[in-house]
Amino acid sequence: MKKDEVKIGGVYEVRLHGSFTKVRIEEAFETRNCASTVKRRTTTRWSAINLRTGRMVQIKSAAKLRKEIIAKPLANNTNVN
Secondary structure, three states, X not given: OOHHHOOOOOEEEEEEOOEEEEEEEEEEEEEEOOOOOOXXXXXXXXXXXXXXXXXEEEEOOHXXXXXXXXXXXXXXXOOOO
């Protein structure tokens, strides 16, 4: 996945610590690479909540995001008698 495709508030499948889990993206922020003296590069990072544990995690690369999870609408269970 590319960083332009990541949406704030979206739910994504991510590989964390060897297993797949779902996270909700809370915010995006940019950090500066201070090691480069000639070019000041910025990298985009995301803060997310692990939906299984409720803990805050940081995602350092959009490549960690496997796919977006789209919520399916609930079926309308109306009984007609």
